[in-house]
Amino acid sequence: xxxxxxxxxxxxxxxxxxxxxxxxxxxxxxxxxxxxxxxxxxxxxxxxxxxxxxxxxxxxxxxxxxxxxxxxxxxxxxxxxxxxxxxxxxxxxxxxxxxxxxxxxxxxxxxxxxxxxxxxxxxxxxxxxxxxxxxxxxxxxxxxxxxxxxxxxxxxxxxxxxxxxxxxxxxxxxxxxxxxxxxxxxxxxxxxxxxxxxxxxxxxxxxxxxxxxxxxxxxxxxxxxxxxxxxxxxxxxxxxxxxxxxxxxxxxxxxxxxxxxxxxxxxxxxxxxxxxxxxxxxxxxxxxxxxxxxxxxxxxxxxxxxxxxxxxxxxxxxxxxxxxxxxxxxxxxxxxxxxxxxxxxxxxxxxxxxxxxxxxxxxxxxxxxxxxxxxxxxxxxxxxxxxxxxxxxxxxxx
Numbered sequence: 001x002x003x004x005x006x007x008x009x010x011x012x013x014x015x016x017x018x019x020x021x022x023x024x025x026x027x028x029x030x031x032x033x034x035x036x037x038x039x040x041x042x043x044x045x046x047x048x049x050x051x052x053x054x055x056x057x058x059x060x061x062x063x064x065x066x067x068x069x070x071x072x073x074x075x076x077x078x079x080x081x082x083x084x085x086x087x088x089x090x091x092x093x094x095x096x097x098x099x100x101x102x103x104x105x106x107x108x109x110x111x112x113x114x115x116x117x118x119x120x121x122x123x124x125x126x127x128x129x130x131x132x133x134x135x136x137x138x139x140x141x142x143x144x145x146x147x148x149x150x151x152x153x154x155x156x157x158x159x160x161x162x163x164x165x166x167x168x169x170x171x172x173x174x175x176x177x178x179x180x181x182x183x184x185x186x187x188x189x190x191x192x193x194x195x196x197x198x199x200x201x202x203x204x205x206x207x208x209x210x211x212x213x214x215x216x217x218x219x220x221x222x223x224x225x226x227x228x229x230x231x232x233x234x235x236x237x238x239x240x241x242x243x244x245x246x247x248x249x250x251x252x253x254x255x256x257x258x259x260x261x262x263x264x265x266x267x268x269x270x271x272x273x274x275x276x277x278x279x280x281x282x283x284x285x286x287x288x289x290x291x292x293x294x295x296x297x298x299x300x301x302x303x304x305x306x307x308x309x310x311x312x313x314x315x316x317x318x319x320x321x322x323x324x325x326x327x328x329x330x331x332x333x334x335x336x337x338x339x340x341x342x343x344x345x346x347x348x349x350x351x352x353x354x355x356x357x358x359x360x361x362x363x364x365x366x367x368x369x370x371x372x373x374x375x376x377x378x379x380x381x382x383x384x385x386x387x388x389x390x391x392x393x394x395x396x397x398x
Contacts, residue, residue, distance in 0.1 A: 001029045004057070006046055008064060009390060011358075011366065018064030025051030034085025034096060038116065043067065045116070047085035047096045054082040056096055056114060068119030072112060074100030080110070083153075084140045088172065092116055095172075097137040097151045102126065109137040109168065111151055113175060123175035127168045129156040129182070135166060139196040141203070143225060147172055150225070152193040152205050160184040165193040165207055165221075169228060179228035183221065185209030195246055199253045199277050201225045206244040206258045218242040220258055220275060232280035236273050237262045245314075246300045250332060251307045253277060257332070259298040259312050264289050270298040272312050272330060284335030288328060290316035296326070299353040304365060308332055309397060313369050315351030318344070325352035325389075327369050329397065343391045348374035350389065367393040 007019035024030045028051035036045045044059040054072040059065065074080045078101035085096045093113050100110035109127035114120065129135050133156030140151045148169055155166025165183035170176065185191045193207030203223040210217070222231040236242060240263030247258045256275050261268040270288035275281065290296045294317030301312045309329050316326035325343035330336065344350055352371035359365050373389035 001027060002031055004030045004032050004046065004048060004050070005388065006032070006044070006059065006064070007388070008061065011368070011392065014390070014392060020064055024055055028052070030055070033083050033098075036085050036087040036094065037061070038087060039089070039091040043116070045085060045087060045094050047082050049081045049098070052079045054080055054096060054098065054100070054110075054112065056082070056085065056094065056119070058094075058116070058119060070114055070119040070121065072121070072124070074102060074110065076101040076103055076106070081136075083136070083138050086140045086142050087116065088142050088146045089144060090146055093122065093172070095140055095142065095149050097140040099136045100126065102128070106132065107134045107136060109135045109151060109153065109155075109166070111137065111140065111149065111170060111175070113172070125170055125175035125177065127166070127177070127180065129166060131156055131158050134163070138192070138194045141196045141198045142172065143198045144200065148178065148198070148225060150196060150198060150203050152196045152207070154192045155182060157182045157184055161189045161191070161210070164191050165205065165209070167193065167196075167203065167205055167223065167228070169203075169225070181223065181228045181230070183209070185217070195244060195258070197247055197249050197256065198225060199249050199256065202231060202277060204247065204249070204256050204277065206247050208243055218244045218258075218260060218262065218271075220244070220256070220280070222277070222280060234275065234280045234282065236271070236282075236285065242271070245298060248301045248303050248310070249277070250303055251305060255283065255332060257301050257303065257310045259301040261297040262287065264293070267294045267317075268296055270296050270312065270314060270316065270326070270328070272298065272301070272310065272335070274310070274332065274335060286330060286335045286337070288316070288326070290326065291319040292317035295323075300355045302355045302357045303332065304357050304397075305359045309338060311355055311357055311367055313352040313355040315371070318342070321347045323349040323351055325350050325369055325371060325391065327352065327355065327367065327393070339396050341393060341396065343369070343389070345373045345389065346375050350374060364395050365397060367396055369393075
């Protein structure tokens with residue numbers, strides 16, 4: 001069965017500083033899903049699902065020593081899933097969200113606040129849609145002033161098909177619900193939101209909706225943080241399946257970049273789109289098709305601290321080496337590609353799912369990409385092993 005695996009590396013050399021592979025459920029399945037750091041960089045928080053329960057862990061960032069653990073089982077003592085984690089701007093609180101089983105086959109959003117220093121539970125809030133359907137929270141964000149927590153995911157409405165977007169805001173101090181809003185595509189079928197960010201007084205949510213004129217559409221929506229009122233909504237893509245996978249906001253709060261996959265000529269392509277946060281106007285959009293013209297999915301995006309570049313990573317099909325990590329940097333103003341890099345271990349499948357960018361004291365920048373990498377031990381790949389692999393690029397913008 002799977003275990004929690006957490007590791008820290010020296011950013012200059014890649015040497016392992018510490019690592020822990022933890023069977024937290026005594027032989028059961030343990031799946032990490034959320035990750036966050038304290039503002040001072042001294043504490044690492046990891047959240048996930050362990051043996052069907054929520055599990056949140058705090059580590060000493062320098063040594064890997066566990067500082068505290070918090071486990072939470074839903075009211076029905078059945079299968080629960082923790083899907084995301086975020087740390088408050090002042091570092092005092094850790095919030096996690098996902099779903100818990102609250103009755104027989106009944107799943108509701110469940111959001112929990114923990115004291116970041118001790119792991120003591122501060123509050124738990126659950127959300128059930130109007131028709132007592134399935135509610136699965138996928139992503140969480142905290143406002144810049146730390147006063148409001150907003151989650152989004154899969155919910156259900158009355159007569160609106162299988163699922164809707166469900167976005168819910170809570171008072172960060174006590175978990176009291178402030179507002180909730182459902183969003184339904186025109187086809188009345190499957191609508192799921194997976195990505196959220198809060199920019200000033202706007203909540204930005206991206207996900208998929210089913211519309212009658214196309215198959216599955218990529219959509220980005222802005223809501224008023226105080227009321228949940230929709231400010232703007234915009235789609236991207238053409239006929240076919242288009243799925244946003246991640247988003248990031250520029251340091252000045254003026255631009256949001258959403259990345260994912262759209263149907264290309266033969267299969268899926270990377271897609272990266274920049275929007276104006278104020279009104280949703282598309283600033284630029286770009287796509288990338290791998291050399292094999294097969295399945296290409298951008299899974300994550302990070303922006304440089306100076307707000308000049310967006311760095312996108314994921315997995316792309318190469319004509320000679322199967323799937324590879326492909327990382328691309330774009331000019332944030334124009335969308336022009338600045339550089340790209342591939343990583344292939346042994347000609348087998350490799351897929352990146354996370355990217356981070358930092359800046360040294362001298363102003364030079366580093367890009368770190370992580371994901372799953374396959375080492376093949378024979379020519380046809382029947383004998384292989386899948387590892388976690390992290391790649392660093394130094395000063396790639398110069």
